[in-house]
Amino acid sequence: GTYSGGGYVYEFRGRLSDMKTNLSALHQLDWIDEKTRAVFIQLTLYNPSIQLLTAVTLLAEFLPTSGIYTTARFEPINFYTFQSILQLVCTIIYIFFIIYFIIVEIRLLFELRLKYFHQFWSLIQFGIIGCSLGSIGVYFWRFQETNRISKLFEQTNGYIYINLQLAVYVNDVLTFLLGYCCFFSMIKFVQLFRFNQRVSLFAETLKYCAKELISFSLMFAIVFMAYLCLFYLLFVSKLSSCSSLLETAQMLFEMTLMKFDASQIMAADAFLGPFCFALFIFLVVFVCLSMFVSIISNGFRHAKDNQKEDQIMLSFMLKKFLRWSGLKKLNQEEIQEERDCRMHSQYFDPIENFPDRMDEFLQALNKIYIDQKIELSRLEKAGV
Structure with missing residues (x-):
């Protein structure tokens, strides 16, 4: 649950025997009674060999049903980001x-103005820049928090509890920003590898069927809800x-992937269980997923038919370079395919070249006819 900042605080200090005595006194004074809803145990661990701080939070919640629900959270923090000169560079x-x-x-x-935000890759670049600038700002915030904790640790020699909740929060924010920055950067690689035929087909397929996928997502979201x-x-x-909406959604996704044990639903209700399960399988798995596959197939076919020539040329040049350098050896199928291409180019001409071939043939016949007439006239003059 969520709890406010109120409550009673006891700090463990001194020797182990003193802390045991104090705990006995707290027990006698009913420090934990029937009105207690939660007990937090917070401590900070430090490993000097690897310069690692760990914030530990142990929670025991007293439920209205007389039960106790316990949770534990361990959050390691390393304030020393640059451990080598290479990382700094x-x-x-x-x-x-x-x-x-x-x-x-x-x-x-400034050139595109509002059209800038209509381009997908511009939004990706904007996300990379935003997350990077945010990470730089949060890093300086964490650096300031590190100095505060270091000074407090130096002043007290570690004999008091140092609350690291703010430091953990700042570290989590920095981790989230770095994670999103890596996410946008990996998507950016799709654009950098656009000359690869398969990557280009993937990107073009999503581009052609983007509107259909958005419409399908809205329809699927309504049906799924x-x-x-x-x-x-x-x-x-x-x-x-089905104890919560989140777990129910997880169960439905498992049913969509056909990885759910239907016997549980059938055992829950003899009629409604099989009926709802069959209705879900028919409408979501058969109908909706078939529509999704059709949209992707249509976009893939359209992208393949309109594939750019430079991508094909780049793949051809790369293949030739690998063969020339010996980095890739030809198998029997590729050797036979190359022979077929040579035979095809040697003995096969398209229909567009037929008039030129006919002109060459007529010129050859005309030359033979003229040569024969010249030879006959020469023989007649010689009296043969």
Whole structure:
């Protein structure tokens, strides 16, 4: 659950025997009574060999049903980001690249204005720049928090509890920003590898069927939400997998992937279980997924028919280079295919070349006829 900042605090200090005595006194004073809803145990661990701090939070929640629900959370924090000169140099180079991309994107923004936000790759680049700048700002925030904790640790020699909740929060924000930055950067690689035939087909397929996929997603979301409400309301008291909306959604996704044991639903209700399961399989698995596959297939066919010539030429040049350098050896199928291509180019001409071939044939006949007439006239003059 969620708890406010109120409550009673006890700090463990001194020797182990003193802490045991204090705990006995707290027990005698009913420090934990029937009105207690949660007990938090927070401690900080430090490993000097690897310069690692760990914030530990142990929680015991007293439920209204007389039960106790316990959770534990361990959050390691390493404030020393640059452990080598190479990391520092790479970070500085990355910052210069980000500054360069900012200048480029600002120029594009002034040139395209609102059209800039209509381009997919512009949004990806905007996400990379935003997450990178946010990471730099949060890093300085974490650096400031590190200095505060270091000074406090130096002043107290580690004999008091140092709350690391703010430091953990800042570290989590930095981790999230770096994660999204890596996510956008990996998507950017699709554009960098656009000359690869398969990557290009993948990107072009998504481009051609983007509108259809958005419409399909809206329709699928409506159908899925309808079944989510249906299964949750019908089986919330009968199935543990339908105890919450999130778990019900997980169960429905498993049913969509055909990785769900249908015997649980059938055992929950003799009629509604099989009926709802069959209805979901028919409408979602058969109909919706078939529509999804059809949209992707149509987009793939359209992308393959309109494939750019430079991508084919690049693949051809790369294949020739690998063969010439000996990095790739030809198998029997490729050797036979190359022979067929040579035979095809040697003995086969398209119909467009037929008039030229006829002209060459007529010229050859005319030359033979003229040569024969010249030879006959020469023989007549010689009296043969």
